[in-house]
Amino acid sequence: MPNREVGGAHEPETVIAASVKLEGDFQSQGNVLIEGVVEGSLKTERDLRVGERARISADVYAANATVAGEVRGNLVVAERLELEPTARIHGDVRTKVLVVASGATVNGKLSMGAEQPAEEQRKQQRPAKTEQPAAKAEEEKVAEKVMAPFLTR
């Protein structure tokens, strides 16, 4: 099956207009334009544009993104993230290159650059745990839940 070809590098294949609400897990291989409401998760392998009237309550993943609306959720952009003056981000942001226009707001953690955040580097430097059988891992989760009230006293 041939891959879907877009008419141009920046033309969106998916448009969620202002009159539409999307709920659930949405994935796209092409450019996406959001002007409406999205709840759940939103992923695209290419470019994302969030319009000024858009309201997103979702974790968002994109190669590049330009945001002019509201995003409540984590925003992970592989390459370049541009926040326009009306952008409102409530969540953690991770990107390689960030452009923030005057007026944009971000309430959350910010991780940038090609390098991984320090926390993830520390995790990778720890010796790898041997794989536990699934049943034993489940037991440990249950044990943690049971012990939690006692440990917080």
Added chain:
Amino acid sequence: MYYYLYDSFLADKKYERVLAAVETRLTDLGISGKIGRLTAFTNARGLIRDEVRRGVQTVVVVGNDQTIAKVVGGIDDAKLTLGFIPVGTPTSIARSLGIPDGVEACDILSKRVTQKIDLGMVNGHLFLSQVRMPGANVTIEGEGKFRLTSLADDCDVVVSNLRISEHADPGAQGAAPAGYTVGDPMDGWLDALITPRPGAFMGMFRRAGEGARSVIPMRKLSVTSEEPIAVEADGRQFSHNVVSIEIVPDRLKVITGRERVFA
């Protein structure tokens, strides 16, 4: 070996001249063949099945968009090539495939440039071009993973496999906003277009298409409503509370012209 399937309305005398010219041209090009006719007592499925058994590999639809819908709906599992000679109106599907009306279509037929295209399936019936659900208050479930609802009271939903040529039908409901590539029958996707009706959505959109149209590519979707949805698929009309639509990729080989709307 060519089999020409004429629609029943072509029995009208006003089509005599054009049909005579078509048949003469086909003979001159050396591609004349057996003629079958759709009537009240015959259907496309039966006629095609019988001719395929006899070795026919190319069926040529002679008629309009509704004729194409009847024939596509009747091909079932048959592996054949479909050609078109548009006569009558409307002929927007043939135009989208690059086929001109009447005698000129014979030359396209003889050049035999073929493309393997996707078809769509709506509630178990194949369609080639579009499924339209005008004026519906519906919920669309896509890929089993997400749900789309219109915030407007009333919207038009078009699920497109083949974009209707703007020359054939300017302002067609299935036309995407300028600059968007939708309705490519070779990409393995269906494009759902959701347009709020004028005056809907708190009166914000005075005219349809004022930046209000959503375009969502999907392979499989389900459209549901509390009330029966009026559906038109390539001219065939029915209504149902649940409309299931999916792509059938690379299903049909068609003879196309240079002016087709896809690559």
